[in-house]
Amino acid sequence: MSASRSDLVIVVDLLVDDAMLADFMPLMEANAAASLADEPGCRRFDICVDAQNPSQILLYEIYDDAAAFDAHLASAHYLAFDKATRHMLKSKAVRRLELKSD
Structure with missing residues (x-):
């Protein structure tokens, strides 16, 4: 699959x-x-768990564009997840990247 300019990771x-x-x-x-x-x-929505420390989790997500990610953040399932898990996290860092095609 080839990436377009607006692909958001x-x-x-x-x-x-x-x-x-x-x-x-x-x-x-x-x-x-x-x-x-x-x-x-x-x-794409991958959940990656550190083999040495299972409490360290990396999420790798690909969206069509920023609007698709904004829709994710506004979705009922994400809002429920965020509310249910917020107190379970020691830390959270989010990065937005642009996917470059080969």
Whole structure:
């Protein structure tokens, strides 16, 4: 698949409270699945877990453009996920990147 100029990559670094990890992961997986199923502008949503520290999670998401990501942030499933998991996180950092084609 070739990337267009407007392809937006979102990388999110999460550090989950160790005591909350078992509760967090099913919610994270449901949010990713809903994003892919219900958001036409969400093309990829990977959950990557650090092999040495399972509480360190990296999300790799690709959206058609900034408007598609804004729609994700406004979606009912994301808002519910954010509210349910906010207290489970020790830290969260979000980066917006532009996907370059080969």
